[in-house]
Amino acid sequence: MHKLAQLDRRYVWHPFTQMRDWLRREPIVIVSGQGAVLRDTHGREYLDANASVWTNLHGHNHPKINAAIRRQLKKIAHSSALGLANEPASLLAAELVHAANAVCEKRGRGEREHGKMRTAVSFSPLPPFPLSKVFFSDDGSTAMEVALKLAHEFARRTARGKKPKFLSLAGAYHGDTVGAVSLGHIDLFHQAYAGLLFKSDRVMSPYCYRCPFNRAKPARADARDYRRCNWECVGKVETKFAAQKKRGNPYAAMVVEPLIQGAAGMIPQPAGWLRRVAEIVRGNGAQLIADEVMTGFGRVGQASSLSPVTGNERSRKHSTDRLEACPTLFACHQEGIQPDFLCLAKGLSGGYAPTAATLTTQEVFDAFLGEYEEFKTFFHGHSYTANQLGAAAALASLQILQSPASVRARQRLEQTLREELKTLWSSPNVGDIRQVGLIVGVELVRDWRTREPFGLRERAGVRVCEAMARRGVLTRPIGDVIVLMPPYCTTPVQVRRIMGALRDALREVFGKPTAPSAT
Structure with a gap:
C-alpha cells in the first residue's frame, strides 16, 4: 500500500463515507489531473465522470484559470472583506449581477462585450x-x-x-x-x-x-x-x-x-x-x-x-x-x-x-x-x-463559460451524452434515465417493468460504481442512482468510454440481460 494511502487510513475521516467500508480497501489517492482525467499514486488514470462531485467545469489544470490564480498570487492571496474591499471580488460581483439578470435572446450571432467577456448570443435584463x-x-x-x-x-x-x-x-x-x-x-x-x-x-x-x-x-x-x-x-x-x-x-x-x-x-x-x-x-x-x-x-x-432521453424518439x-x-x-x-x-x-x-x-x-x-x-x-x-484567489479563478471561469467555444463544447457534450445514454435501455435493470443538460441520473431497479427497487443490503449502486472504477471511470452513486456529470472538456471519445464502462459494470454486477428491452 502506498504511503499516502496509509496516512489517509490512519488520520483522515472522509465526508458522507462509512469508514468501516473505507478501511477495508486501499483508497484511490489522486495526485494530479489534466482535463477530464485524474491520476493516482500508482500512475493509473481515471475519467472524472462526476466532475469531482459536481464542482469542476472546464477540466483540471485549465491553463487560463491556472494563469489567473498565479497572477493574483503575485499580488496577494487574501485580505479580509470585513471593512475592506478587493479588486477581484468587486469585478466578480459585477459580472455575477450581469449574468444573473440576463436572459438569452436568439438573434443570430451578434456579440456583446462586457469587460473582457464576449458571447455568441445577445442578452437582455430579466424582469421583474x-x-x-x-x-x-x-x-x-x-x-x-x-x-x-x-x-x-x-x-x-x-x-x-x-x-x-x-x-x-x-x-x-x-x-x-x-x-x-x-x-x-x-x-x-x-x-x-x-x-x-x-x-x-x-x-x-x-x-x-x-x-x-x-x-x-x-x-x-x-x-x-x-x-x-x-x-x-x-x-x-x-x-x-x-x-x-x-x-x-x-x-x-x-x-x-x-x-x-x-x-x-x-x-x-x-x-x-x-x-x-x-x-x-x-x-x-x-x-x-x-x-x-x-x-x-x-x-x-x-x-x-x-x-428527455427516450429510446423511441417520441416528441x-x-x-x-x-x-x-x-x-x-x-x-x-x-x-x-x-x-x-x-x-x-x-x-x-x-x-x-x-x-x-x-x-x-x-x-x-x-x-x-x-x-x-x-x-x-x-x-x-x-x-x-x-477571497482573492477564489474570485480570480471565478472570473477566469466566467470568461471561459461565455466564450463561443465553450458554448459549442457544452452543446456537443450534451448531445453526445443524449445519444450514448440510449444504449443503456438494453439493460433490464435500468429503470429511468434522467438527463437535464449535462446532468445525468440513471436509476437502477430489479426489473424495469415493475420499478421494484433493490434492497438496501444489495448496495447495487455502490457495486456498479466500484466496477466502473476498475474500468478507469470514477463517479459516486446516490443510493441506486448512477450520477454522470463530466467536465465540459470531456470529449465524445471519453463519453463513449464512460458509457462503455457503465454498460460493462451493469453486466458484471447483474449478469447478461435476459429480458427484452422494450414492449
Whole structure:
C-alpha cells in the first residue's frame, strides 16, 4: 500500500463515507489531473465522470484559470472583506449581477462585450426582480445559510411575518449547516440532527418516475416523456400556501433546486413546474430562494435540453412548456424565472476553490440599512469571504463559460451524452434515465417493468460504481442512482468510454440481460 494511502487510513475521516467500508480497501489517492482525467499514486488514470462531485467545469489544470490564480498570487492571496474591499471580488460581483439578470435572446450571432467577456448570443435584463447585491461566502451550505438568514430577517422587518416560516420540497438537500439542514428533507442525512433544527414545512416534489399520480405504465423512456397526470404536484404547493395563509402566518419564502433535485437522486422537474410554482410563490407575497449550487454555470445546458432521453424518439407531450433553445448559465432562466435569492457555489470557481455567493435584490439590501445605533447590520460573515484567489479563478471561469467555444463544447457534450445514454435501455435493470443538460441520473431497479427497487443490503449502486472504477471511470452513486456529470472538456471519445464502462459494470454486477428491452 502506498504511503499516502496509509496516512489517509490512519488520520483522515472522509465526508458522507462509512469508514468501516473505507478501511477495508486501499483508497484511490489522486495526485494530479489534466482535463477530464485524474491520476493516482500508482500512475493509473481515471475519467472524472462526476466532475469531482459536481464542482469542476472546464477540466483540471485549465491553463487560463491556472494563469489567473498565479497572477493574483503575485499580488496577494487574501485580505479580509470585513471593512475592506478587493479588486477581484468587486469585478466578480459585477459580472455575477450581469449574468444573473440576463436572459438569452436568439438573434443570430451578434456579440456583446462586457469587460473582457464576449458571447455568441445577445442578452437582455430579466424582469421583474433584478438581483443587484452579492454576499460572498465559502460553499453551498453557507450560501444557503446567508439566504435563509436574510429572508428570515427581511420578512420580520417588513412585517410579513412575526415568526417567518419556510417551505421546501420533499427530498430537498441544501447543505449541512444547521439552517440548511433545517430546510432539507432527506431523512437519512438529517434525522439524526432533528434536535438541533428549526421546523420547516415540506411539500411533494415532482418525481415522475415514482409519482403516485402518474397513471402511465413503465416505458423505456424518461418518465417525464410518458407521464399521465394533472399537475397534482403543483396543486400540493398551492394547497400548502393557502393553508398557511389561513393560519395567519404566510410563508416567508420557498426554497427550490431549479429544474432538478441533486442529492434526492438527480430527479428532474417536468417542464413548466418551476414557472407554475414561482407564480404561486409570488401570488402569495413570499420570496423564492433558488439553490443553484449544483445547477449553476451551464450545467443544465440550453433550454431545449428539457427534452428527455427516450429510446423511441417520441416528441414531448408537454412541449408547449419549453422555451426556445438557448445556452443559459442558470437553471432559473430556462423558464424565465428570477428568484429573490440566487445561491451559487461548486462551479463558481470552476472547481478550483471553495467560493460561494448569494445574490439578492435592492429591496432586501435596503431593509438592512440604518444608523449604527439601530443595529440593522446583517451580522454574518466568514473569515475567507471574498477571497482573492477564489474570485480570480471565478472570473477566469466566467470568461471561459461565455466564450463561443465553450458554448459549442457544452452543446456537443450534451448531445453526445443524449445519444450514448440510449444504449443503456438494453439493460433490464435500468429503470429511468434522467438527463437535464449535462446532468445525468440513471436509476437502477430489479426489473424495469415493475420499478421494484433493490434492497438496501444489495448496495447495487455502490457495486456498479466500484466496477466502473476498475474500468478507469470514477463517479459516486446516490443510493441506486448512477450520477454522470463530466467536465465540459470531456470529449465524445471519453463519453463513449464512460458509457462503455457503465454498460460493462451493469453486466458484471447483474449478469447478461435476459429480458427484452422494450414492449
